Amino acid sequence: MTFDQWTRQVLDRVESALDHYLPAADVLPAPLHDAMRYAVMGGGKRVRPLLCHAAGELTNATPEALDAAACALEMIHVYSLVHDDMPCMDDDDMRRGKPTVHVKYDEPTALLVGDALQSQAFVTLTSDVLGAQRQASLVRELALASGSIGMAGGQAIDLASVGHSLTREQLETMHRLKTGALLRAAVRMGALAGETPSAQDLDALDRYAAAVGLAFQVVDDILDVTADSATLGKTAGKDAKDGKPTYVSIIGLDASRALAQQLRADAHAALEPFGARAQRLAELADLVVNRVS
């Protein structure tokens, strides 16, 4: 199977699973469920679900177990986008090529969509396709990665940094929490959904995820200045306009491109112990670095 075929297969599975794990649009309260589906379905690169499925190949996790983990990860990711786009945060009108939730619906709906998607992620992780032991360990991974010492904490540092100049180290800390923690959780949860991985294997996967997570952000910063809004599906040039510190603003465009390639190499190096079983993870590192949107 080529990487493209594998990717398409996983994306199809995940789309069906999201449809399954989200309450139907006619379940009471229907307007809220409609808005939750608007936010989640039919959009996004689904990077976290792909990483989760790829990591699951290392531990022979079942596709059904990986679907549940992947959907929970995507629900958390989407909730963070919906809240980040709100007027009191980044105030963005466009996301994944569509009006953002508070524009399409209203602000209270956007707030509740985010809140309810977070809950739904934990409902999803406690479905029967995972045994109690794995449910508990995956819940802990996801809750730690999304909370105050993970994604939400990174968001708080990001907000406090607007208009301030950050050192490269401070910028890295912010991204390690804001986007890195959930990408790391995607890889770990994929592995933990199967046969229990060794501490050594989890360490190697953490090194891989750290490199991919940082590469993801560096490429985001590059695309913010080099791509247009239509290609990105969100407002381009926004970070510069908002005075947000980025890799491009701190180390420049050429050094940022070189850094992305270095991180790609680091990711590949971390996967060496796994050999050919880590093929999809290696290909995903390439995808993250070479993407154009």
Add this chain to the structure above:
Amino acid sequence: MTFDQWTRQVLDRVESALDHYLPAADVLPAPLHDAMRYAVMGGGKRVRPLLCHAAGELTNATPEALDAAACALEMIHVYSLVHDDMPCMDDDDMRRGKPTVHVKYDEPTALLVGDALQSQAFVTLTSDVLGAQRQASLVRELALASGSIGMAGGQAIDLASVGHSLTREQLETMHRLKTGALLRAAVRMGALAGETPSAQDLDALDRYAAAVGLAFQVVDDILDVTADSATLGKTAGKDAKDGKPTYVSIIGLDASRALAQQLRADAHAALEPFGARAQRLAELADLVVNRVS
């Protein structure tokens, strides 16, 4: 032990446990953790933790297991208050006798405090004092009760109802989700934290929780028109001002008082199979109905 002594003992335990389960105020990002603690610590009636501890007496749950469940419940409750108070929702300045989080800090902080408290609730439920089996079942109870078919869903119905006249049945549906679901979860989670309760026992506890949950709301509506802001620790008369449908506006003050007493009797009746072991739950039903703030 008198009920007052029991209550004080549980509240002391829960306060220490909240301090333990919340990240310290000097952990990075410190401003977010400071704000989370401001929202949670030293305030509120802690009704959900009390119900949880009282229900745990029926199944011999350990105090440590009940503390974790009680803290998770309170974190979810407080996150919902912080988000409900925001300008795009109820726009309230005062809560538990203190400035609300978005007034004391700012709106983005309030949004993130709520988001992070929800995550922290699930971190708390997966701590070692509960085994994997109980962790998984308590996570599922709490996630379902707080999400789109529970608390967040009730909030969505509440928002949609402002300025509309509701039937008594519609009002009841709204409250069954908005406040009832989490109160029910408090009772169930307390019981589930101990020896596995029978389906029959859980049914009886659900009937108790339904009566107490509705009584809680009826009394809230009565207090909104009869108490003053200083006693309530929040703005009195706000529902009437905002055109929100309440029991008092639909059935009147006297009928609301009679209904609260009827629900208290229903709660007591549901506890009959448990005999003296349910003493604290019975006393809590009285507390909910007779409270003055």
